[in-house]
Amino acid sequence: MSNSGPVEMEEFEVTIRTSAMQLAGSFSTLYLSLIGSQGESPAVQVEHHLLTDLAHSLVVRTTEKLGKVLLVRLRLEAFPGFPDLDWHCQQVEVRRCNLHDAEVFPFNKWLRSADGPVELRNGDVRLVNLEKLQQLKDHRSRELQDRQLITRWSSYAAGIPRCVDMSSLKLLGPNLTFTRKGPGTNLSYFQGFADRQESWGSFEELDRLFFHNARNNATALYVRSHWMEDNFFGYQCLNGCNPALVRQIYNIPSNMAVNADLLHPFLPQESSLEEELKSGRVFLLDYEVLEGVSANIINGKQQYLAAPLCLLHVDQEGTLKPIAIQLQQTPGPQNPVFLPSDSKADWLLAKMWVRSSDFQYHQLISHFLRTHLLGEVFCVATLRQLPEVHPLHQLLMTHIRTTMQINIQARASLLAPNGVFDQSIGCGLTGAFAILARGASRLRYSSLCVPDDLRDRGVATLPTCYYAQDAQRVWTILFRFVSGWVDLYYHSDTDVQLDNEVQHWISDIFAEGFQGLTEMELPQSFESKAELSKFITMVIFSCSAQHSAVNFTQLDFNLWMPNCPASMSQPPPQSKGSVREEKELLVYLPDINATCSVLTILALLSQPTASYVPLCQYQEPFFYTGAHRGLVEKVQKELKSLTAMIEERNRIIALPYPYLSPNHIENSVAI
Numbered sequence: 001m002s003n004s005g006p007v008e009m010e011e012f013e014v015t016i017r018t019s020a021m022q023l024a025g026s027f028s029t030l031y032l033s034l035i036g037s038q039g040e041s042p043a044v045q046v047e048h049h050l051l052t053d054l055a056h057s058l059v060v061r062t063t064e065k066l067g068k069v070l071l072v073r074l075r076l077e078a079f080p081g082f083p084d085l086d087w088h089c090q091q092v093e094v095r096r097c098n099l100h101d102a103e104v105f106p107f108n109k110w111l112r113s114a115d116g117p118v119e120l121r122n123g124d125v126r127l128v129n130l131e132k133l134q135q136l137k138d139h140r141s142r143e144l145q146d147r148q149l150i151t152r153w154s155s156y157a158a159g160i161p162r163c164v165d166m167s168s169l170k171l172l173g174p175n176l177t178f179t180r181k182g183p184g185t186n187l188s189y190f191q192g193f194a195d196r197q198e199s200w201g202s203f204e205e206l207d208r209l210f211f212h213n214a215r216n217n218a219t220a221l222y223v224r225s226h227w228m229e230d231n232f233f234g235y236q237c238l239n240g241c242n243p244a245l246v247r248q249i250y251n252i253p254s255n256m257a258v259n260a261d262l263l264h265p266f267l268p269q270e271s272s273l274e275e276e277l278k279s280g281r282v283f284l285l286d287y288e289v290l291e292g293v294s295a296n297i298i299n300g301k302q303q304y305l306a307a308p309l310c311l312l313h314v315d316q317e318g319t320l321k322p323i324a325i326q327l328q329q330t331p332g333p334q335n336p337v338f339l340p341s342d343s344k345a346d347w348l349l350a351k352m353w354v355r356s357s358d359f360q361y362h363q364l365i366s367h368f369l370r371t372h373l374l375g376e377v378f379c380v381a382t383l384r385q386l387p388e389v390h391p392l393h394q395l396l397m398t399h400i401r402t403t404m405q406i407n408i409q410a411r412a413s414l415l416a417p418n419g420v421f422d423q424s425i426g427c428g429l430t431g432a433f434a435i436l437a438r439g440a441s442r443l444r445y446s447s448l449c450v451p452d453d454l455r456d457r458g459v460a461t462l463p464t465c466y467y468a469q470d471a472q473r474v475w476t477i478l479f480r481f482v483s484g485w486v487d488l489y490y491h492s493d494t495d496v497q498l499d500n501e502v503q504h505w506i507s508d509i510f511a512e513g514f515q516g517l518t519e520m521e522l523p524q525s526f527e528s529k530a531e532l533s534k535f536i537t538m539v540i541f542s543c544s545a546q547h548s549a550v551n552f553t554q555l556d557f558n559l560w561m562p563n564c565p566a567s568m569s570q571p572p573p574q575s576k577g578s579v580r581e582e583k584e585l586l587v588y589l590p591d592i593n594a595t596c597s598v599l600t601i602l603a604l605l606s607q608p609t610a611s612y613v614p615l616c617q618y619q620e621p622f623f624y625t626g627a628h629r630g631l632v633e634k635v636q637k638e639l640k641s642l643t644a645m646i647e648e649r650n651r652i653i654a655l656p657y658p659y660l661s662p663n664h665i666e667n668s669v670a671i
Contacts, residue, residue: 011097012060012069016046019088019108020053026087028113031075032058034094035119036066037133043075050087059097069094070135072105072120076113086110086174092120108620110174123622125391127489129498140387140501151383153512156411159437161373162513164380164404167412177405180670181610189213190600196592197299199569203562203583209596210560213603219556222655227563230340233351234312234320237285238459239657241553241564242362243467244370244447244546246312246320248458249284250277256309257331258324266323266340267313276313280458283320285310287357289365289438291329296428298567298594303426306572308354318463325350327572334574345579352585353572356565359558360427362550365439370448371547372410373436375403375669377513378539385505391489392502392536394622395482399540402670420601424594426567440514445522448538450475466649467549470660473642474545474615475537481616481635482540483533488627493528502526506535544615548665555606559599565589566598605671608664615639615665 012034018024030046041062048056072092078084088110095102105120119139131137150173154165169177189212200206214220226232237246252258252273260273267276276282291307311324325338327350338350379400386393414420415432422429446452450471454460459468490496497503503525510516510524526532558564567590579585590598613619616635623632639662650656658664 008063010062010064010066012041012062013057013095013097013102014060014072015055015057015093015095015102016048017055017090017092018050018052019090021088023052023085024088025052025054026050026076026085027079027082028076028084028087029079030087031077032060032092033073034060034062034066034069035071035073035135036069037135038067039064041066043073069096069103070121070133071139073117074107074111074120075117076111076115078113084113086112106622112174121389123625125389125394125489125622127390127495127499128387128501129495140389143387144385148384151380153380157433157436160369160433160440161377162380162515163373163376163407163411166404166408169405169408172405172408176401178402178670179611183607183609185603185607187600187603190596190603193593193596199591200586200589200595202586205592206561213599214559217556217559219655220559223557223563224560227560228348230321231319233322233355234314235464235655236355236557236563237283237312238320238462238465239467239655240557241550242358242366243465243549244366244453244457245358245361246283246285246457246459248280249282250280252277252282252311253284253286253309255329255331256311256324256326257335257337258311258326262337262339263311263323266321268315281314283312283314283458285312285354285358287354287361288329289435289442290357290360290427293427293431293434295431296422296426296567298424298569299591301569301591303428303567303569304571305360305426305431305568306353306357308350308357310354314462320462320464322351322354325354327353336574336576338576342576343580345581345584346573346576348582349573349579349585349588352562352565352588353568355563356426356568359564359566360425360431360435361439363425364427364432364435367547367550368410369436369439369443371542371550371669372403372407374448375400375539375543375547376407377509378543379403381505381508381513385508386501390501391485392505394620395485396536396539398618398620399543399668402668403543406669406671414601420597424566424590424597426565426590440517441519443517443520445520445538448542449534450541466653466657467660470642470646470657471541471545471549473645474639474660474662474665475541477635477638477642478540478545478616479533479537480638481631482536483529484631484634485628486529486533486536488631490529490532496526496529496532502532543669544667545660545665547669549659551671552606552608552659552664554602555599558602561595561599562589567594607671608666609671611670613667613670615662615667617667 030050031043032046033043034041041060041064044060046058076087089107091107092105093102103122106123107120128140152165153162156163166172263273286309287307290305293305295303295305306327307329309326310322312320313323314320328335338347340347382393382396421432427435454468454472459465506523506526510522514520514522523535568588570588616639643661643663646661650658
């Protein structure tokens with residue numbers, strides 16, 4: 001006869017909270033079990049309905065000695081005969097029945113029946129080398145192993161950064177997709193032109209289209225009034241859609257057929273070309289990345305590309321003006337250098353060729369490559385190498401999680417056969433991939449870091465370079481914020497070196513995302529807190545502020561199409577005098593249907609929406625707890641002060657530059 005007494009029962013009160021967001025509830029049945037340091041409870045069916053914005057409590061009883069509860073396992077199972085709806089769980093709270101304090105296991109995500117069991121751990125964010133329990137180390141490893149099975153690297157096209165191996169949004173799952181609420185952009189005045197495959201008949205026709213769409217767009221109206229002016233041409237190089245290309249030079253490029261005598265009339269009378277170069281007042285736009293790229297065929301008509309070199313000079317007042325344009329890279333008698341002293345029509349045509357080349361460069365390299373594709377690399381690597389409990393996963397994901405959805409959509413539409421690039425843009429689809437590959441091979445880490453880039457290009461001190469001024473200020477604020485975040489978790493450079501997860505993260509970015517491109521000079525490991533902070537700042541800036549600067553400018557500067565032709569329908573002139581008056585320029589411009597197709601897309605891309613989240617305005621509760629709260633409140637205060645400063649400046653300048661005002665910067669690449 002046994003002498004054993006009654007088995008001691010452990011009891012836990014568990015509260016399950018369904019999120020308040022719309023349609024967060026589910027018909028499905030939930031099963032729950034508790035995993036402790038010493039044992040695991042059997043799965044319990046939750047009898048309550050999973051209703052939106054409700055909390056349900058139940059008691060979990062187990063004869064198994066659990067010890068400290070480390071994880072909560074959830075499993076959703078479809079209820080027979082009912083739709084298999086996803087469930088959005090806010091968190092689970094666990095309290096041992098003889099104690100007062102509850103342990104919180106945050107989730108704040110969708111759970112699907114297809115996901116199988118998922119395990120929640122408490123909200124303590126920490127580095128892997130500070131994990132004391134092997135069970136929690138194992139949990140981190142399992143999480144990454146599961147993610148790496150789902151989130152795999154893929155190559156979309158040769159020579160460009162790799163992307164996620166998913167071709168549809170369904171594969172992303174509900175936690176990496178989002179619904180962007182549109183602003184109701186009125187595209188009515190761009191529609192109805194699909195059958196007009198002919199050239200524009202007059203500038204009056206262009207005006208008719210323009211004014212119906214630019215009525216409330218002060219910047220577009222300014223562009224229409226000033227697009228022919230040299231001052232405005234230079235202004236756009238500093239503050240337009242593509243402000244990160246123009247650079248200071250100290251020597252004239254060897255492949256540009258200019259000399260001191262040729263340029264002297266456009267320099268200060270008392271100076272010389274040598275002195276202006278030495279003093280840093282000569283700048284260059286170089287579109288060599290376009291050289292030899294095959295142009296598109298649109299409406300059955302051959303299109304044309306150029307690879308211009310454009311010299312610019314900045315005067316004592318800080319005004320930047322073009323002083324020489326060579327439309328192809330190789331000098332020769334059929335590649336003349338155009339000058340401001342040429343006929344008005346010749347000089348304007350040369351500038352239009354530069355602006356058309358700038359359109360290709362901006363769309364593919366400055367915009368798609370340097371913000372969208374980079375953001376996707378960072379996102380894929382973060383999902384594969386940083387578990388959710390890692391502090392940098394928490395910080396980064398709100399800035400990068402949307403890039404995969406946006407890029408999957410772009411690859412399926414804009415950059416697909418019969419998409420906008422294929423049907424309406426000068427480089428076409430084949431040329432686009434060639435330009436992207438060349439742009440990637442020329443990409444440098446320093447060019448992605450604002451202080452380095454502005455210094456290297458010599459634009460930091462130009463008084464009218466508002467992009468440079470604002471970018472530097474935003475970068476400085478973000479760097480302080482990121483450095484404070486890093487300080488919370490890494491107490492020394494050694495802590496950074498010992499964090500295997502963050503080292504695997506940067507290794508994945510370098511070796512897989514950028515395929516070991518050593519010329520990029522990207523870090524392959526992190527040796528210090530400062531190095532880590534700089535890299536994280538670059539990631540956030542690229543996916544927020546830089547994207548704002550190159551995306552939300554598009555319609556403003558492109559709505560008057562001759563200012564930025566997406567394609568050119570005639571070959572670059574091989575001699576001067578090929579055009580005698582401005583109306584002859586019309587035959588170079590894109591056809592009517594191609595123009596309206598491009599402007600329709602730019603109108604959609606340039607509009608902030610109802611779901612817009614400004615920079616560092618975090619929606620996750622995690623950012624407003626503990627030491628994080630102080631950091632977030634400080635960065636938000638600094639960004640608010642910068643917004644006020646920029647708004648004050650914009651009130652007194654002829655053409656306001658709002659694109660890097662923090663209230664105009666979206667938190668991520670979400671369009």
